[in-house]
Amino acid sequence: MKVLVLNAGSSSLKFSLTDTTQDRHLVRGLVERIGEPDSRLKLDGVAYDVRARDHGEALGAVLGRLDLEGLEAVGHRVVHGGDFTTSSLITDEVLQRLEAFVPLAPLHNPANIAGIRAALAALPELPQVAVFDTAFHQTMPERAWRYALPRELADRHRYRRYGFHGTSHRYVAHRLAERMGRPIEELRLVVLHLGNGASASAVLRGKSVDTSMGFTPLEGLVMGTRSGDVDPGLVLELCRRYGPDETSRILNRESGLQGLTGHADLRDLHAAIAAGDEASRRALEVYTYRIKKYVGAYAAAMGGLDGLAFTAGVGENDAEVRARVLEGLEFLGLELDAEANARGGPRLTRPGSATEAWVIPTDEELAIAKDTERVLREA
Incomplete structure (x- = not known):
């Protein structure tokens, strides 16, 4: 499957075009300084000056330079997935839930959501999947995730241990087992x-x-x-x-x-x-x-x-x-x-x-692409 992987930051947009059948990236790049007059697109070692007042324009600059023939899906890195236990096909309901998690990751999730909305507008015909940094750690037992705070207070405000870098940890753990x-x-x-x-x-x-x-x-x-x-x-x-x-x-x-x-x-x-x-x-x-x-x-x-x-x-x-x-x-x-x-x-x-x-070298973009493929095949 040919997947466009997007990782939207507050002022950046990392991307890759990834072939999951061959476990390889066809191209990787970055748009930086989004929202500033000197925005730049870096693609295969070459830098281009681009207009990127927001994530929508940044994504437009990316799509204008990629070969999208055969593109089947878009996979998004989302830092905080709250109580999502696995990656999810993006729907209106999923987006609403992600908005509710913004207070849990105010530095990351707004940018991730901006990237999702930009991709939905630019590529509405393609299925899109959210892959959460926190999801892998949702298997932690309560003794590991619960803080010793008043229970009612903690449960009401979702004060608990979530963990991050989960996409990397899952990918590397499986690669380690293969090596062993x-x-x-x-x-x-x-x-x-x-x-x-x-x-x-x-x-x-x-x-x-x-x-x-x-x-x-x-x-x-x-x-x-x-x-x-x-x-x-x-x-x-x-x-x-x-x-x-x-x-x-x-x-x-x-x-x-x-x-x-x-x-x-x-x-x-x-x-x-x-x-x-x-x-x-x-x-x-x-x-x-x-x-x-x-x-x-x-x-x-x-x-x-x-x-x-x-x-x-x-x-x-x-x-x-x-x-x-x-x-x-x-x-x-x-x-x-x-x-x-x-x-x-x-x-x-x-x-x-x-x-x-x-x-074990990590490859979060490949992990996101393969999880996107898995979610769509299961759907």
């Missing part, structure tokens, strides 16, 4: 999606049973600019001192590695460490310690561990981060092959290691 040559239904896996945003998941027999992000993508691991886990009492103190809006900005945009060192990018952090910067060295310890702690917690939650996957920009490319995370986890059967890790794997553990660790 074992059915996913018999495996206990941890997936580490490490990019500027970062999350860990515990995948038991193919289902997510816990994940590090919660009600928002702020909870969990230390990230590029997000704090990850902090004491709620500290959040209250920040709100008292600076107000809620400034507190949100501090925690989401000025914390994480950026807050610790002034560098949100691990490549800059490594360069600073090489230059002798002590704060950067300590920050890397904080960053990798938090990841390691989650691996151990999830192994305990699942009663053991069979496989571990590193994915996304940092996970796929940063050998030192991988080595620091795996160091000391030999008790879980993870015996690092230093030479394999230095060359990027794909297998990171020694032959005969009781637990396997791999580098």
